[in-house]
Amino acid sequence: MSGFSPMTRELIIERAGQCCERCYRYARGGSIHHRRPRGMGGSRRPETNAASNGVLLCDGPAAADGQGGCHRWVENHRTEALELGLLVPQGHNPRTTPVQLHVGLVYLTDDGMYEHEEPT
Numbered sequence: 267m268s269g270f271s272p273m274t275r276e277l278i279i280e281r282a283g284q285c286c287e288r289c290y291r292y293a294r295g296g297s298i299h300h301r302r303p304r305g306m307g308g309s310r311r312p313e314t315n316a317a318s319n320g321v322l323l324c325d326g327p328a329a330a331d332g333q334g335g336c337h338r339w340v341e342n343h344r345t346e347a348l349e350l351g352l353l354v355p356q357g358h359n360p361r362t363t364p365v366q367l368h369v370g371l372v373y374l375t376d377d378g379m380y381e382h383e384e385p386t
């Protein structure tokens with residue numbers, strides 16, 4: 267269970283063009299990663315399941331190409347993922363935290379867009 271509503275999932279997958287938003291590989295079967303993790307009551311806060319908190323990441327097979335997929339990469343490289351905005355600390359709002367994706371450094375909106383300007 268991802269926690270994202272079907273409508274929000276659709277916004278994210280459409281924004282991503284069905285490709286992994288980190289490496290741009292086709293990722294229709296990928297999963298939507300929570301930038302700011304749920305937990306500690308986080309799932310009750312509205313931002314948790316907003317489009318700005320979700321990134322479509324590929325789920326590669328563990329060892330087939332030695333790559334493992336970007337979802338696993340984020341989980342295994344938490345410090346780098348925090349620096350890239352792929353992870354957002356609990357006290358921060360994913361909407362106002364930029365993230366480094368294949369399109370560059372962007373802010374994610376809650377209606378499924380990339381923005382280059384910091385939201386006001």
Ligand SMILES: [Zn+2]
Pocket residue numbers: 286287288289290291323324335336337
């Ligand atoms: Zn990927």
